Amino acid sequence: MSRNVTAGLDGAVTDAPGERAHAGPLVVGVDGSEPSLRATDWAADEAALRGVPLRVVYACLWDRYEGAALALDIGDPTEPPPPQDLVGAAAERARARHPDLRVTADVVFEEPGYALIRAARNASALVVGTRGRSGVAGMLLGSVSLTVAAHADCPVIVLRGSHDNRATPPVHGRVVVGVGEDAKESAAVRFAAEEARRRGVPLEAVRAWRCPAHEPGGYPLMVGRPTRQYEERAVEVLEAALQDLPADVEVRRRTVEGHARRALVDASHSADLLVVGARRREGHLGLQLGSTAHAVLHHSACPVAIVPHRAHDA
Known part of the structure; x- marks a missing residue:
């Protein structure tokens, strides 16, 4: 039987039951895409506003992770980078935006929607981007974002529109x-x-x-x-x-x-x-x-x- 695990930036692998040492972090789901980077920026602003830590989560299945790791070993540049690199880059982006913000980063080897719903159980809020896959991408919502919004126990903030990657300062003022x-x-x-x-x-x-x-x-x-x-x-x-x-x-x-x-x-x-x-x-x-x-x-x-x-x- 497989077990759910989380890999930290230091490469250590530990059990991941969804409990965090600190209460009420803001969670952001990332996948290396441009929408998820925009979500990271917005989530960092929101966490700083709330005065809570930011948890950056990259969720993927085992086969995808093993394929990326193998491609890295054999020097195949066409394969995506390892998940630890993706989540690490997002975490560093958040730290650069708010140097005083406490940021943690995890790779969770589960189906993304389910993993983020689990992460939301102990979160003050969950932030996700959108990923449309057609010529009308701006009118579509990615399946992971829709699933999380429909099932998470905490408030889910879905990044829509042209918001300049920021929660603050206000653009429209309401x-x-x-x-x-x-x-x-x-x-x-x-x-x-x-x-x-x-x-x-x-x-x-x-x-x-x-x-x-x-x-x-x-x-x-x-x-x-x-x-x-x-x-x-x-x-x-x-x-x-x-x-x-x-x-x-x-x-x-x-x-x-x-x-x-x-x-x-x-x-x-x-x-x-x-x-x-x-x-x-x-x-x-x-x-x-x-x-x-x-x-x-x-x-x-x-x-x-x-x-x-x-x-x-x-």
């Missing part, structure tokens, strides 16, 4: 959060408020609403209370979700008529971070992302934070 129907499920709002406070920028809370097709909202002579009640309900939900936020966070409230996914994608064009929630149901094995979270992951113009909250089926 964090946007999508507010769902259940105001009690406020993990995403709390996360967004903390991110806005760390950056010193306002938090914009967006609640979308729609008039059902059978209502007369589309007829000018019949517009009135039937339409207004949906907007008023959106305002009530928004206020309930924001009522417990710290007083030192500047909050801007906005209700938008239309689909939530469209409202949030539109808002992402002038945001530094877009935050949405995702339910995690016990025992559910499929992708645990709602339609709104799924849409913004594929189409957002800025980094997206998926914040999980637990939900139990009735």
Whole structure:
């Protein structure tokens, strides 16, 4: 039976049950690609903002590692460098960006999605890049990023858009959060408020609403209370979700008529971070992302934070 192991930069191999000596590191997944290098830069900024260590993780299967090592031994330049070299370069990149940041680096010999989900169990957040493989790469999300966003226990930040490889200083000067129907499920709002406070920028809370097709909202002579009640309900939900936020966070409230996914994608064009929630149901094995979270992951113009909250089926 094979065992899960982690190889450090010094070449030592130890058991890797997912426990770290320090609590709540920020984890970034790397694979040597340009998107993962951008993710490393952004994660280093975020870890420095939070005052937590950064853990750089490269995950690969045994056969890939052995092939790369063999190619290095025989001097084949067409094969990729060993994983230790890739993760080491990413770690050094993070240290150069923030010399005071504590950075550790690991190679985990597992399927990448599963390895990162395991690493997320003890993380304050997990950062991943995107890797589209077609002519419309900017509109695609890599399978590993999508899997991690749909299953990780901690917030997952997926690097979308042209963000100049940085979390700070702010480019647009705002964090946007999508507010769902259940105001009690406020993990995403709390996360967004903390991110806005760390950056010193306002938090914009967006609640979308729609008039059902059978209502007369589309007829000018019949517009009135039937339409207004949906907007008023959106305002009530928004206020309930924001009522417990710290007083030192500047909050801007906005209700938008239309689909939530469209409202949030539109808002992402002038945001530094877009935050949405995702339910995690016990025992559910499929992708645990709602339609709104799924849409913004594929189409957002800025980094997206998926914040999980637990939900139990009735």
